[in-house]
Amino acid sequence: MSGAGDAPRRLRPETLAVHLGLEPDAATGAIAPPIHLSTTFERGEDGSYPHGYVYSRPGNPTRDALERALALLHGASEAAAFASGSAATSAVFRALPSGSHVVVPRDLYHGVRVLLREVLAPAGLRVSEVDQRDLGAIEAALTEQTRLIWVETPSNPLLHLTDVEAVVALARAHAERAGARVLVAQDATWTPPGWADPFALGVDLVVHATTKYLAGHSDVLGGAVVAADPIGAFERVRALQRVEGAVPSPFECWLTLRGLRTLPHRLRAHAVNAQALAAFLVDHPAVRSVHYPGLPGQPGFEVAARQMTGFGGMLSVRLAGGEGAAMAVAAGVRLWRRGTSLGGVESLIEHRASIEPEGTATPRDLLRLSAGIEHHDDLIDDLAQALARLAV
Ligand SMILES: Cc1ncc(COP(=O)(O)O)c(C=O)c1O
CATH class of the missing domain: 3.40.640.10 (Type I PLP-dependent aspartate aminotransferase-like (Major domain))
Structure with missing residues (x-):
């Protein structure tokens, strides 16, 4: 070349x-x-x-x-x-x-x-x-x-x-x-x-x-x-x-x-989506905490900003309503797919503790999200409707 x-x-x-x-x-x-x-x-x-x-x-x-x-x-x-x-x-x-x-x-x-x-x-x-x-x-x-x-x-x-x-x-x-x-x-x-x-x-x-x-x-x-x-x-x-x-x-x-061969393009879309999802979830009243390295002020942000060139496509969210609320949100999504794994083009949502071996330290109110490469507004709309149903 x-x-x-x-x-x-x-x-x-x-x-x-x-x-x-x-x-x-x-x-x-x-x-x-x-x-x-x-x-x-x-x-x-x-x-x-x-x-x-x-x-x-x-x-x-x-x-x-x-x-x-x-x-x-x-x-x-x-x-x-x-x-x-x-x-x-x-x-x-x-x-x-x-x-x-x-x-x-x-x-x-x-x-x-x-x-x-x-x-x-x-x-x-x-x-x-x-x-x-x-x-x-x-x-x-x-x-x-x-x-x-x-x-x-x-x-x-x-x-x-x-x-x-x-x-x-x-x-x-x-x-x-x-x-x-x-x-x-x-x-x-x-x-x-x-x-x-x-x-x-x-x-x-x-x-x-x-x-x-x-x-x-x-x-x-x-x-x-x-x-x-x-x-x-x-x-x-x-x-x-x-x-x-x-x-x-x-x-x-x-x-x-x-x-x-499409990795850089996919990574860009995953990270943009994860950041948008984290920003939406962190202010939601049904959410107890959001774990995402790209949220300023969160523990680990400084380290992440120093050693990562992108904050990634994975985030976890803990629900204020506990395990029942977490299960209900996972059950209530229509566009997100319920499943384990990550890093694919489609967004996945998972109640994590119930796939890990018994006795796991993973909190039971935690959902793990793998942001795919769809449009983030569609992903947010879908989560918003599933979260909104918790209040009813
Ligand atoms: C961080 C991490 N390491 C390793 C693995 C194991 O990969 P595999 O399922 O291909 O054996 C996984 C699978 O989920 C993972 O998330």
């Missing part, structure tokens, strides 16, 4: 997302990327693999195209695609040396908590759950064996903000004292490229459920681990991916790649 002698030009996000390193197919000239379904690849007469592919578990051209695209979007060097966000998460924890201790947030995606408590802790991983709004609590939890601080911010479902740069500084200082590397990994599912840049804050590994904003259409399950540099922990993640094969199918890779 640049002439001889020109410095390489950094593409703007919309342009980068459309092109993503894709070239027309060398064999056919097809402009849309092909889907390579073959699980096996022909060897040369001399026993070599002339095209570089052997078998689809360790490597597939469509998956490679997705991984290259994910790395490019993050300005990173490496990405490994997984069959789900949970498979990607699991690979990061299992890539740690045996006997490791990790620090995770108390408020986090409940599937990760279940994975840690029911699968990884029984296998020997030591886990401390702390309120990561409190840097002192993180520091106090660090031990000689701590090898990873896992960050999810804004957290799910309370949208707590963690100061990522400060966590990275804690990890580096502790590593010096302990004489071993302490990684910081961020679940950036709620903050895809465009809303935050964890690598610029010093994070070592970024994890996504590509199921959500990156694929963006509620029709594909996937995950990814991204690394700015080919660090050892990423190489172990890559080894797990290739050996175990918890990978997305070529069609799922293709769908995710297709979704990525």
Whole structure:
């Protein structure tokens, strides 16, 4: 794209997302990327693999195209695609040396908590759950064996903000004292490229459920681990991916790649809608509180404004009338879809506590909202009519 002698030009996000390193197919000239379904690849007469592919578990051209695209979007060097966000998460924890201790947030995606408590802790991983709004609590939890601080911010479902740069500084200082590397990994599912840049804050590994904003259409399950540099922990993640094969199918890779190409435009619409919804809800008499990082004056706003380039598409709202009111609002919407998940083009509303395991700390009066890309006035009108019926 640049002439001889020109410095390489950094593409703007919309342009980068459309092109993503894709070239027309060398064999056919097809402009849309092909889907390579073959699980096996022909060897040369001399026993070599002339095209570089052997078998689809360790490597597939469509998956490679997705991984290259994910790395490019993050300005990173490496990405490994997984069959789900949970498979990607699991690979990061299992890539740690045996006997490791990790620090995770108390408020986090409940599937990760279940994975840690029911699968990884029984296998020997030591886990401390702390309120990561409190840097002192993180520091106090660090031990000689701590090898990873896992960050999810804004957290799910309370949208707590963690100061990522400060966590990275804690990890580096502790590593010096302990004489071993302490990684910081961020679940950036709620903050895809465009809303935050964890690598610029010093994070070592970024994890996504590509199921959500990156694929963006509620029709594909996937995950990814991204690394700015080919660090050892990423190489172990890559080894797990290739050996175990918890990978997305070529069609799922293709769908995710297709979704990525409109990401900046979708993110803009999600964030505009979420901000408008938060502004509407925060003044509503039936609402007890709104959790959204883009509301000035709210706890976490300063941190969010510093480390996010967009405030995101997720918000939670607690109803003054308690669980009954929350259930009634979810039941009363007509345009919003009642369902779990997030990051798709359609807006979703969910009574969160009742999908999380029994004993969850999620308040029972809380509704989690994923703002889609419809017009925000239609979304507000629909919520307004559902809220208005509470008073009757
Ligand atoms: C923040 C976050 N991380 C990880 C996941 C897990 O992703 P998946 O459902 O693709 O396994 C989710 C799913 O909701 C999530 O919200």
